[in-house]
Amino acid sequence: MKQHRKRIAAVVAVAASATVLAACGSGDDDAEADGKxxxxxxxxxxxxxxxxxxxxxxxxxxxxxxxxxxxxxxxxxxxxxxxxxxxxxxxxxxxxxxxxxxxxxxxxxxxxxxxxxxxxxxxxxxxxxxxxxxxxxxxxxxxxxxxxxxxYGMGLHYNRQLFEEAGLDPDKPPTTWDEVQAYAKQITDETGQPGYAQMTKDNTGGWLLTTLTYAHGGRIEETDGDTTKAVIDNPETAEVLQRLHEMRWDDKSMGSNLLLDWAGINQAFAAGKVGMYVGGSDVYNALVTTNSVDPDTYGLTIVPLTDSPDAGILGGGxxxxxxxxxxxxxxxxxxxxxxxxxxxxxxxxxxxxxxxxxxxxxxxxxxxxxxxxxxxxxxxxxxxxxxxxINVPVDQMTGFTDNIFGQNLVAEPPSHTQEVYGVLDAVVQKVLSDENADIAELLSTANGEAERILAQ
Amino acid sequence: MTSAAPPRRRPRRSPSTWVRGGGLSTLVLLLPMLLVFGLFSWWPIVRSFVMSLQVTNLVGPAEWVGLDNFQAVLADPMLGTALWNTVYFALLALIFGYPVPLVLAVLMSDLRRGKGVYSTLAYLPVVVPPAVAVLLWKFFYDASPSGVFNTILGWVGLGPVPWLEDTSWAMPSLVVEATWAAAGGTVIIYLAALVSVPPELYDAAEIDGSGIWRKIWHVTLPQMRTILLITLVLQIIGTAQVFLEPYLFTDGGPDNSTTTLLLLVYDYAFGNSLGGDYGKATALSLMLAGGLAILSAVYFRLTRRWSDS
CATH class of the missing domain: 3.40.190.10 (Periplasmic binding protein-like II)
Structure with missing residues (x-):
């Protein structure tokens, strides 16, 4: 009797495993069998x-x-x-x-x-x-x-409500980086919210540092014929990092949560916890469909460019x-x-x-x-x-739409883009997490690291 | 009486006796398990060996490159950083994380009432899904003065502390959360082991005039040494493979201060899409697995004498 039961159990087990295998094997349907x-x-x-x-x-x-x-x-x-x-x-x-x-x-x-x-x-x-x-x-x-x-071109997104609470005119967004810095400080001083935030994680730190470098007239990579070399160690990138350092440590206008990625910064902005940030000009769609932003609080303008003839705006798509x-x-x-x-x-x-x-x-x-x-x-x-x-608040985006065609559009670094962005992530994170960060040394190290990646 | 019984001849097993003896049904019963394990556990391991010697795009045929992937990994400057970070995490976890469950278990086993409540409370973090736990702790670790931990520190005039936003604070913060998340499981194991310590030993120690600490030192710990040694090696293996916390809390930042070996493996394969370097990722995984296997073997050899009870 015992033996008999064992046999039945064995048959059931085999049948069960056969079913599993059969299930693994199915699923391929012939897409073109009926002419469709x-x-x-x-x-x-x-x-x-x-x-x-x-x-x-x-x-x-x-x-x-x-x-x-x-x-x-x-x-x-x-x-x-x-x-x-x-x-x-x-x-x-x-x-x-x-x-x-x-x-x-x-x-x-x-x-x-x-x-x-x-x-x-x-x-x-x-x-x-x-x-x-x-x-x-x-x-x-x-x-x-x-x-x-x-x-898209990168744009400066800002919270009109925080602008008003801070005594700023939401119809007059900043047009220079000095103004961005000053407005950010004013927002933080008056409202307690971070006046300016920036993405730093998952290669977005490099993406944003590149954007700001372009806006100051610098570049991250230079291509000459078939070879591309890293030019991260340049005065414009240093200037950008120096300003971020001042905003983080002297003005204290960047808040205290600094490890932000694309989704994180959008969420914080839609929740009214960010005064200004730089991101793709089309991010409003995601702010609406994913983060339910209040349209009345949203404002968009161009990223301020310096006087440098090479200054341009990073574009993507x-x-x-x-x-x-x-x-x-x-x-x-x-x-x-x-x-x-x-x-x-x-x-x-x-x-x-x-x-x-x-x-x-x-x-x-x-x-x-x-x-x-x-x-x-x-x-x-x-x-x-x-x-x-058109149902988006276009009147609150004129800072961008009226001026973007006057900006020189620059493509992303052509070679090993994401890996180089990854190297730059660490640089931005260091500047924002360590008050004594040596910017010159960071850039020189990052340049060496990027050169090594480009040589692969 | 010198004559010994003649050596018993092992009966030769023909296939039919094997079948009649239940060999076939054993095999058949084992088959589903073997299939599942083979398919989802062992086959991927074999595949990763193969993949570590290849460059592949997962579409066309893979190209054999010998040990190139291993060489590339060893030449990567990030390897040193990741290795150090992993060792640092494991060390911190050992210092903070290893004694905590033991102390909790010993204290709880001495309780006369409410043992069930406390062990449930201790085990609760294990039941919380890890990603949820990390989200929860992200709130606790909010670096602004209004963050949960910083508010508590503020009551006693301390802080605010940049928990995850500072290169020197980030790793200890991860270890605290990891200890909280994992301690419950080990507490349960220790509680079970503590029950098996014969109560007469405590009685004898008491007659000899031992206090609570001497009882723990001379009775509890020696009685539990086998289990302690095993949990120690399990913890080392576990912490050397830490991934979840650095991935979900900091993504290796700030400034790579929490990039661990497993996070580096992940980065090779998926992190930067232009890398897509599955060969390098599997090569580093295998090196880590090999290192841990050697470590465990050496450990068990060295401690074999202690664990013989």
């Missing part, structure tokens, strides 16, 4: 409201009217360097998704995204891209790896790239979707209005200042098409 192509696409970010997801699903329906043979499955997704390799290896990566300008080149070099030159060149506007914007999606040979979109494992049909479908979802609305009135109308139906922010993917004329034209739908 199925693609999964980045839809909305984790943490976004249901309304954001709904508006994407509505746009999918619109897309399907013109493309009945393409099945688009939008997914909750956000570019994260951490999860990307596992998703790539495990086959759970969407067919197409956005990657920041900064990371595109690395993915190209590692052949982790697909070459879509043929598909992009077939688009009607392929020749009219702003060259420096398209360059973010190209390799050295000019092959194209995606469609650029969401091009996203490239809608395609999974390296995608088939030719999937690549075509993915580029079609990106054309519809991200780019066509910038050049065609019907597409622009349709997009704005769909977003408006679910109360999504429309009209947050971005920079031209094509040229300034097309950009202005597009703003006019959607003028009736």
């Amino acid at each position: 192509v199925t693609i999964t696409v980045e839809g909305w970010r984790p943490g976004d409201e249901q309304a954001t997801a709904d508006s994407v699903k509505d746009l999918v329906k619109e897309f399907n009217k013109a493309n009945p043979d393409i099945v688009v499955e939008p997914k909750e997704w956000e570019w994260k360097a951490e999860t990307f390799p596992a998703q790539l290896a495990g086959g759970t990566l969407p067919t197409t998704f956005r990657v920041p300008f900064t990371d595109t080149l690395g993915l190209v070099q590692r052949k982790q995204i697909a070459d879509v030159t043929e598909q992009v060149e077939a688009l009607p506007y392929a020749d009219s891209f702003n060259e420096s914007v398209l360059a973010a999606a190209q390799d050295a040979d000019g092959n194209i790896y995606g469609l650029p979109s969401d091009v 996203s490239v809608s790239v395609v999974n390296a494992k995608a088939s030719k049909a999937e690549k075509e479908a993915a580029v079609k979707w990106n054309d519809f979802f991200r780019v066509r609305k910038l050049v065609e009135e019907d597409a622009a209005v349709l997009d704005a109308k769909t977003l408006a139906a679910s109360d999504q922010p429309i009209g947050t200042p971005l920079l031209p993917v094509f040229d300034e004329e097309t950009w202005k034209q597009q703003r006019e098409w959607i003028a009736d739908y």
Whole structure:
């Protein structure tokens, strides 16, 4: 009897493990069996409201009217360097998704995204891209790896309510770095909140130090022919760090929580705990959809530039790239979707209005200042098409929108960008955490470290 | 009586006797477990060996590069920083973290009433999900004068302390949280071990005129030495692999003062997307695993004499 029971148990165990294995093996469906192509696409970010997801699903329906043979499955997704390799290896990566300008080149070099030159060149506007914007999606040979979109310039975001409480005029944001420093001190003295905050973590410290260096006329890397060298040890970066040091230790206007990343600083700002900070000009969208910022408190102006002829504003954006494992049909479908979802609305009135109308139906922010993917004329034209739908407080953003086209746009450091940013993170953190930090020595060490990385 | 019994011949086991003896059903019962372990535990270990000798983009075929990844890791100036930070964390955790559960367990075992309540309280932090615990402690560690700990310090005229924002405070702050989070589990183990100490030994010590400290020193600790030695090596292995606290609290900052070996492994693989260097990451992981294996072997060899009870 005992033996008998043992046998039954064994059979059950084998059956159970077989089921597990079978479950592991299934899941591959043949996307093209019925003549239809199925693609999964980045839809909305984790943490976004249901309304954001709904508006994407509505746009999918619109897309399907013109493309009945393409099945688009939008997914909750956000570019994260951490999860990307596992998703790539495990086959759970969407067919197409956005990657920041900064990371595109690395993915190209590692052949982790697909070459879509043929598909992009077939688009009607392929020749009219702003060259420096398209360059973010190209390799050295000019092959194209995606469609650029969401091009932003860095801007200075400020809390109008804190400005008022501190006795400052929210319609007159600072126009020089001396004013930024003075206003920050005034905000802290009058309200007790940090007058100015800056990102320092997860490579954002380097991103921001680069932005401020550009604004002072300095550079982080210089390219001469085929070689790129680090020029971190320059007077402009030293000047920026010196000012941050003064604001942190003498004015005490930067608060005491200094290890901030992108999400952290947005959260603090939306909660009214930051007077001013520098970030991408499009961050208002995330402040609304993720952090529920009070629109009345929001203000945006340009990052002040010094008189240096080299002073410029750092720009960035996203490239809608395609999974390296995608088939030719999937690549075509993915580029079609990106054309519809991200780019066509910038050049065609019907597409622009349709997009704005769909977003408006679910109360999504429309009209947050971005920079031209094509040229300034097309950009202005597009703003006019959607003028009736714009629902962001544009009057509180005129400091940026009236002045940004007078600013010289400078691209991010071209080589090993994120790694160099990582090196700069430590520099900013040191200056903000150690009152006796030796800025000259920090810059010289960082330059050596960056040179070592660039030489790899 | 010199004749001994003839040596018993080991019966030869044919496959059928093996099956009849229950060998097959044992194997079959073991199979699901072996599969799960093999698939999710051992296979990844084997893969990481392979990967440490390769450069791969996870799409196309990997390229064999011999020991290049190991050389690159050894040449990285961050390795020294990360190694020192890890040793520093382990040392601090040993000094603060190792005695705390023992003291708590000894005190709790001496309680006449409410033992259950106290052991529940001690174990509670283990039940709190680690990420939640870190979020909670981030509030405690708020560096502004209105932060929880700084408010408490303010009552006695101290602070404010830049808990996580200063290169010399950051690591001790992480150790305090890690000790809080992990002590409960060890307390339970010690409490169980304390129960097994024969009460007659305490009675005998009492007759000999021992006070509480002498009883602990001469009875409790020697009786618990096996378990103490094991928890010590488990703690060293655990703290050498510290990742969660530096990752969630400080991301290695400020100025790399909390970048540990595991965080460096993570950075190689995922932290900076232009690195994407899975080969270097696995190479460093293997070196760490090898180092810990050697350390544990040496430790058990050295302490073998003590643990024989």
